Amino acid sequence: MARIWSTELGAYAGQPVELAGWLHRVRRLSQLSFLILRDGQGLAQVVVEDPAQVEQLAQLPAETVVRVRGQAVHVPAAPGGVEVHAPHVEVIALPVGPPPFDLFRPQLKAQLPTILDHAAVALRHPRRRALHLLAAASAAGYRQTLQAHGFVEIFTPKLVGSATEGGANVFAVDYLGRPAYLAQSPQLYKQIMVGVYERVFEIGPVFRAEPHDTPRHLNEFVSLDFEMGFIDDHTTVMAMLTAVLRGMLAAVQEQAEHALRLLDLVLPAVPAVIPQVHFLEAQRMIAEVTGEDLAGEPDLAPAHERWLGEWAQRTYGSDFLFVVGYPMAKRPFYTHPEPERPACSNSFDLLFRGLELVTGGQRLHRYADYLAALAAVGQSPEPLGGYLEAFAHGMPPHGGCALSLERWVARLVGAANIREAALFPRDLNRLSP
């Protein structure tokens, strides 16, 4: 007999079945008992009536790996409408003791650091398992949408020869006796690849040596990056991003439907056109409401982003808001200025429920502009030679953006801490498991 998934049980009513998985729970009632089996996809209810067998199963620790053969029976009151009767239970692997917390409870009863310390067990909890399925489905939707628009997937190196983009927040590596660094983003490589395929994307890890200990930062996260050529300006990128967000949500709805139900989650709607506000106008509104003097401030504070999120919800009924035109002063050297107002940039942030989710914009594309921009920030063009060569040999107007997968998932489920959205988060204090 071939093993079936717990989620397939509904199709087998009236037939003998074989299931396998983990002993999620034994519930002893007076007349009969239930063995709840958890496999890689869901839960199945197994009815045990023989008192001797109940006694035997009750001795097994939770998370015992078992194989169950029995009869699938249609029972309207059972979860999913079908349960297993007259089971034969075989133990495949016996735990050395009880798990550090009860996995059968609706929520894990432990503090986040404890949950993360015991990730190998905690991730088995149905809610945590469901949450991480949202990440897989989102990544799939991101890819599908971009591939449908002619984007090519690329794999660029994470070990780089020079700390090119920021300087301070980069991890140093001993590279066979030479200094190397971990890539903070695939930015420079994806721009080079616009010269090759015009439209490229990458899903991969990026590294930030920021000694912050906040609920919003990770030192390693999964970055979803795309970059495209022959754009009008940053608004072409914003339109593509809007399509991508819609594709990500559609994939989550389709591929993680069961997880959404388990998490009791309703996905946000992406408006046909996501509302946008200029950075200077956003500052003006916030100053007017709060009385703060924001003149000359080159960025928005988290509280300002929250206010804008509420404003977008109130004004447009939208969970999403583009803020465009950030001051050049705070944007990286490759940023393209606004043609009419060169202190501002052809860039954007996308706020999702009042938190920055995506950063993007138009990049410089002329070689001379790069030399000038680097000179302006006092950076030598020399270590960037292999990157600047792309611009020396013809690059079209182009732009792109980057989205953190963990921040997206955390915001989607309303997690208070981004660490909940990483399988094995890396932070100031955490390097294992």
Next chain:
Amino acid sequence: MARIWSTELGAYAGQPVELAGWLHRVRRLSQLSFLILRDGQGLAQVVVEDPAQVEQLAQLPAETVVRVRGQAVHVPAAPGGVEVHAPHVEVIALPVGPPPFDLFRPQLKAQLPTILDHAAVALRHPRRRALHLLAAASAAGYRQTLQAHGFVEIFTPKLVGSATEGGANVFAVDYLGRPAYLAQSPQLYKQIMVGVYERVFEIGPVFRAEPHDTPRHLNEFVSLDFEMGFIDDHTTVMAMLTAVLRGMLAAVQEQAEHALRLLDLVLPAVPAVIPQVHFLEAQRMIAEVTGEDLAGEPDLAPAHERWLGEWAQRTYGSDFLFVVGYPMAKRPFYTHPEPERPACSNSFDLLFRGLELVTGGQRLHRYADYLAALAAVGQSPEPLGGYLEAFAHGMPPHGGCALSLERWVARLVGAANIREAALFPRDLNRLSP
């Protein structure tokens, strides 16, 4: 007028069109001239008849970014059957000089180190561009096949707290003042995740601090990993891998058809059942032929793998060959022994045209077995606590394998050097671009 791709030109005969891309070449003939335009997807032929315009275009360096508006005309002799007449050519970006090599020649006329130094331009060559499309399509086929078999995509950390798997060939990172390492593989994490989803896969970078300078090694490469639970033994993994290879080749055939034609490539066939040979039997055959004394040798030399590849081709007409039962001595601590012959292992290598492409096998799944295995190699279980916890709390028999994307592509196209199959390879001497 909306811009179209060069590959769409065939559908526009008789209509005005707008193309954009790079000036790939200007061919001056006596009566008329051709401008060959390269965009992200292909090439288009533009006919220029006006002598003044020909003169003007001939002044433009190769790789000038241009927009071309003209009339699409059906001409049987043109590549693809349609070319552009009466063009208006607008320069979008002017290179600062000619490219380091001619991109219009069938092959790049330069040595590999020069090609890699100038990757930003060299990758624009149609053949190199086609080669890297095979990587994207292969990765897509890998994912599609595994997702269809219920595998969940995971993203595991590349910064790890202890050098767990080998020791010597691991890169050290300064992690905010603490020592950390770059993951040599997602092995330990994907095993943990078998306890969560049973079937998982990851496509991501791995890092090997091997000071080798060979045509077969990279210090960073893309690893395609999967791991699955409730297997019989390593043969369950081998059967899944066979399906995955078939899916990868189907995706390449479907998604990179144009690239295959350009590279003049015929894909290998995957036999219904890939032939296999036991390690000891392979040694016996090789010893018989070569007269070498291989008794006690724990691994196969590259020459042995080549011999076996030829043998598989000769005997079974297969480009693929499984070698099973490698000695435990050379396999990592988590390897499951052969039940009947515990000096050998339930492991395999897949040879593709005489080169090791995939390594995999069954892993230990009992906690006590891990403690014994670590003790046997003199390794402390302490730094592996977060990994061993998975086995302490119930793990089914499981196994998986890992495939290097660059090695796969290199072997597929018959590249002499694996560096050709990485966009921006990392080796003993190369950290940029």
